[in-house]
Amino acid sequence: MSQENVEVIKALFEGWQRGDRDVTRTFDPEVEFARYGGEVAVTRRARGIEEMTVALVEWIGEWSELRFEAERVVDLGDRVLVLARHRGVGRRSGLPLDHLEADVFTLRDGKIVRWEAHWDPAEAQRALDLEEEAVSQQNAAVAERAMDAFNRRDIDAFIQATTADFEWFPALGMAVEGGSFRGREGVETYFETLDATWEEVRVVADEVRGLGESVIWLGRIEGRGRGSGVPVDAPMGAVFDFRGGKVWRARSYLDHAAAAKAVGLEE
Numbered sequence: 001m002s003q004e005n006v007e008v009i010k011a012l013f014e015g016w017q018r019g020d021r022d023v024t025r026t027f028d029p030e031v032e033f034a035r036y037g038g039e040v041a042v043t044r045r046a047r048g049i050e051e052m053t054v055a056l057v058e059w060i061g062e063w064s065e066l067r068f069e070a071e072r073v074v075d076l077g078d079r080v081l082v083l084a085r086h087r088g089v090g091r092r093s094g095l096p097l098d099h100l101e102a103d104v105f106t107l108r109d110g111k112i113v114r115w116e117a118h119w120d121p122a123e124a125q126r127a128l129d130l131e132e133e134a135v136s137q138q139n140a141a142v143a144e145r146a147m148d149a150f151n152r153r154d155i156d157a158f159i160q161a162t163t164a165d166f167e168w169f170p171a172l173g174m175a176v177e178g179g180s181f182r183g184r185e186g187v188e189t190y191f192e193t194l195d196a197t198w199e200e201v202r203v204v205a206d207e208v209r210g211l212g213e214s215v216i217w218l219g220r221i222e223g224r225g226r227g228s229g230v231p232v233d234a235p236m237g238a239v240f241d242f243r244g245g246k247v248w249r250a251r252s253y254l255d256h257a258a259a260a261k262a263v264g265l266e267e
Contacts (some may be wrong), residue, residue: 001168004110005077005078005079005080005107005110006073006075006080007077007111007179008026008046008080008107008112009070009073009080009082009105009107009112010070010073011026012026012112013068013069013070013082013084014210015238016067016068017067017069018164018173021077026050026111026112027049027052027111027112027115028047028108028111028112028113029048029049029102029113030047030112030113031047031048031049031050031052031112032045032046032047032113032114032115033046033047033051033055033114033115033117033119033167034046034114034115034116034117035055035059035119036116036118036120036123037119037120038118038218044058045061049195050117051154052115052263053265056189058224061091061141062090062091062092063088063089063091063097064088064089064091065087065088065089066086066087066088066097067086067087067088068084068085068086068087068101069084069085069087069108069186070082070083070084071083071084071085071100071263073220077213077243078106078107078108078244079104079105079106079107080104080105080107081102081103081105082102082103082105083100083101083102083105083106083121084100084101084102084103085098085099085101086098086099086100086101087098099119101115101117101118101119102117102118102120102121102122102123103115103116103118104116104118104256111162124128133210135210135212135213136209136210136211136212136215137244138210138245138246139210139212139213139214139215140208140209140215142161142215142240142242142245142246143161143208143215143217143238144205144208145157145161146158146161146162146240146247146250147203147205147238149161149204149216151202153191153194153195155184155187155188155191158187159184161246161247162187162246162247163243163244163246163247163248164183164246165182165183165248166182166183166246166248166249166250167181167182167186167248167249167250168179168181168182168186168187168189168190168249168250169249169250169252170190170250170252171221171236171238171252171254182266189231190202196226196254197225198223198224198225198226199223199224199225199226199229200223200224201221201222201223201224201232202221202222202223203219203220203221203222203236204219204220204221204222205217205218205219206218206220211263211265213241213242214239214241214242214263215239215240216229216237216238216239216244216259216260216262216263217237217238217239217240217259218235218236218237218256218259218260219234219235219236219237220233220234220235220236221234221235221236228237234254235254235255235256236252236253236254236256236257237252237253237255237256237259237260238250238251238252238253238259239251239252239253239259239262239263
């Protein structure tokens with residue numbers, strides 16, 4: 001839905017350029033608004049469309065001939081970062097304004113639920129970096145729970161960590177329909193395939209690292225073949241791709257370097 005979010009924000013700025021100040025179509029009724037000064041102090045906070053409108057009118061009233069234009073729009077999944085150029089003249093000072101501000105919009109179901117206006121774009125980037133680190137840690141924890149559920153063959157726990165359209169590209173077992181297993185039914189089929197092939201099999205993590213909306217898992221796989229009794233102890237890597245805090249795709253490899261390459265890293 002990220003591209004749809006970008007289009008919503010682009011339409012919002014285009015409407016403002018035309019002088020359309022009706023925000024009710026774009027914002028959630030309980031939208032949160034915060035304006036940050038140059039030192040990240042919150043200079044204005046509002047909740048709900050009415051309070052936000054009052055805050056905007058107050059700020060706009062400080063300038064005459066105020067215009068703003070989105071110079072860059074960055075897709076961040078559920079969020080959209082806009083670098084917006086503000087031009088105008090101070091109503092009291094008479095001084096010209098030509099300033100680049102960073103706006104971070106958080107969207108849900110096509111509506112803006114949070115708007116952070118950062119006077120200093122560098123502070124906005126730092127805030128985004130901190131939030132991305134938190135998301136990375138949360139996603140890494142989900143990936144670890146999913147692998148623990150895999151070891152226990154706990155289908156319900158595994159499915160709780162995934163989206164409804166989850167797709168799994170395994171390193172072990174025969175995949176179906178183009179090389180992957182899909183959804184709960186696919187997970188059940190894959191677990192059945194493993195049990196039919198292996199007397200015992202489990203994965204052991206050495207490193208789990210969050211990378212924003214992806215997680216790289218590096219470790220090894222241990223097991224014993226059913227029938228042959230041949231033991232296996234081999235390197236294994238996996239990449240989990242996230243959407244909304246859940247795994248929508250998992251890719252596993254019998255090679256750490258291949259997993260690292262899949263996320264643009266070198267082992």
